[in-house]
Amino acid sequence: MENQLNHNSYVELIEGFKKQISQARIRAHLAVNKEMITLYWHIGKQILERQNSQGWRTKVIENISKALRAEFPEMKGLSAKNLVYMQTFAKAYPDFSITQEVLAQIPLGHI
Numbered sequence: 001m002e003n004q005l006n007h008n009s010y011v012e013l014i015e016g017f018k019k020q021i022s023q024a025r026i027r028a029h030l031a032v033n034k035e036m037i038t039l040y041w042h043i044g045k046q047i048l049e050r051q052n053s054q055g056w057r058t059k060v061i062e063n064i065s066k067a068l069r070a071e072f073p074e075m076k077g078l079s080a081k082n083l084v085y086m087q088t089f090a091k092a093y094p095d096f097s098i099t100q101e102v103l104a105q106i107p108l109g110h111i
Contacts, residue, residue, distance in 0.1 A: 040077070041096050044086030051087075 047064070050056050058080070065080040072078065090096075 036077075038096075040086045041090050041093065043083065044088070044090030045096075047083060047087050048090050 047056070047061065050060075061083050062080045065078055065083055068078040069075075
């Protein structure tokens with residue numbers, strides 16, 4: 001009987017650990033997601049501002065992409081096409097502080 005109680009206690013302990021680990025992983029993914037969305041919005045906003053003030057064109061965005069990919073080769077999402085998406089995102093949400101918390105809950109692929 002005592003072994004059965006110890007076994008049940010052990011199983012409950014392991015199940016509790018698994019639940020804690022799963023929840024921590026979800027929180028970590030959400031935190032990373034929120035930071036990446038914020039980063040992408042800021043990059044898009046800065047490109048928009050420079051385009052408006054300095055008349056930047058596609059070639060400048062391509063050069064930015066090349067420079068960023070050279071500096072961060074392991075990072076996905078820095079193509080010229082994605083930089084244009086970042087601009088579009090920043091344009092669609094000009095007051096990012098209002099939408100930030102809601103957007104942080106949406107996977108990056110949906111934005």
